[in-house]
């Protein structure tokens with residue numbers, strides 16, 4: 038059955054944009070990120086499948102922007118969360134579960150000695166930056182410009198085209214460098230001697246570190262009295278267990294976690310060395326750092342979700358299983374790309390636990406138009422695919438077979454578009470998806 042009807046989605050989309058700026062609560066979920074012929078609202082999910090508000094069912098390879106690490110409505114998690122909900126979620130004093138999760142997490146991530154919980158990834162990356170500034174007494178922040186996103190806060194967004202609302206001059210405190218380009222890191226340390234509070238990057242995104250890059254960055258941080266921060270928001274519990282830093286054999290002064298650590302529930306955390314983290318505490322004689330202070334940061338049911346996710350991720354060996362599935366995906370996709378003669382136009386790369394596909398036009402340039410056409414054609418065939426494969430232990434061989442069939446059919450259209458004088462425009466209904474970071478709508 039071909040999926041082409043999105044009436045309820047489109048109606049909700051209109052209503053949402055009247056009452057919610059952007060119509061969604063992260064810009065990557067906005068209507069401008071979806072093909073016109075695509076679901077804008079998901080009603081519910083179970084395992085590796087989701088159903089949109091028009092009743093269309095999909096194999097889901099997006100999994101809540103990587104937050105859902107085991108599967109939608111994964112029963113052992115839901116049961117544990119339900120038990121916690123019945124006991125109340127928020128009290129005047131901390132709840133013992135805060136200590137339980139803190140101790141458990143530190144057992145799993147031995148390079149860290151203290152943790153602080155929050156509800157959003159942006160909160161913890163910004164907290165890491167603040168702590169680094171307080172610890173070092175320096176103001177500048179360096180982040181990797183090749184990595185997708187770190188925070189909606191000023192230190193990051195001030196460097197983006199959509200920086201309206203951020204006071205002029207804030208951007209001067211943020212510096213950028215390139216992944217796997219150690220000279221770009223050395224350059225900023227040379228240009229801003231003794232001024233850089235921290236360097237923050239993901240351990241890796243889609244490119245593996247080369248030539249000992251991460252250790253070299255860490256070493257430069259050591260030499261310059263700079264805090265080294267690894268953001269494990271996506272890579273944690275996904276590229277390795279507990280995170281990519283372990284797989285890549287490097288640890289950091291501070292690490293930031295969220296998304297998959299609680300199977301979609303809102304639990305993020307900042308972890309790190311006691312000497313730095315303790316500045317946010319109440320038992321020292323130094324100047325106090327108002328670190329993370331949020332009413333909802335330690336909601337008991339979300340912390341329970343994290344505790345259960347840790348247990349199940351280990352019990353089910355989910356990283357190894359995802360790697361197996363991802364390896365199959367990469368191998369099968371490579372065959373399919375080759376068989377369709379699309380080597381110059383479609384590429385698959387990255388770690389098997391999070392493969393990325395790139396879509397290129399007639400001239401072999403990356404193309405949002407062709408990418409959107411591919412999304413549209415996959416949706417028609419019952420697959421919700423947003424450029425990367427977020428596999429979980431809920432995905433099975435039938436999901437994979439259905440996905441490969443859908444790619445096969447979608448590639449037929451892709452090839453027709455490449456050979457058409459109007460390219461993707463002859464086949465795509467509506468506009469291509471737009472970049473999230475843009476100055477104007």
Ligand SMILES: Cc1ncc(COP(=O)(O)O)c(C=O)c1O
Pocket residue numbers: 063156157158159160162185186187188239268270271295296305
């Ligand atoms: C690497 C990384 N860091 C931080 C964040 C921010 O997380 P959140 O959306 O929970 O605020 C994201 C979100 O996409 C991310 O991918």
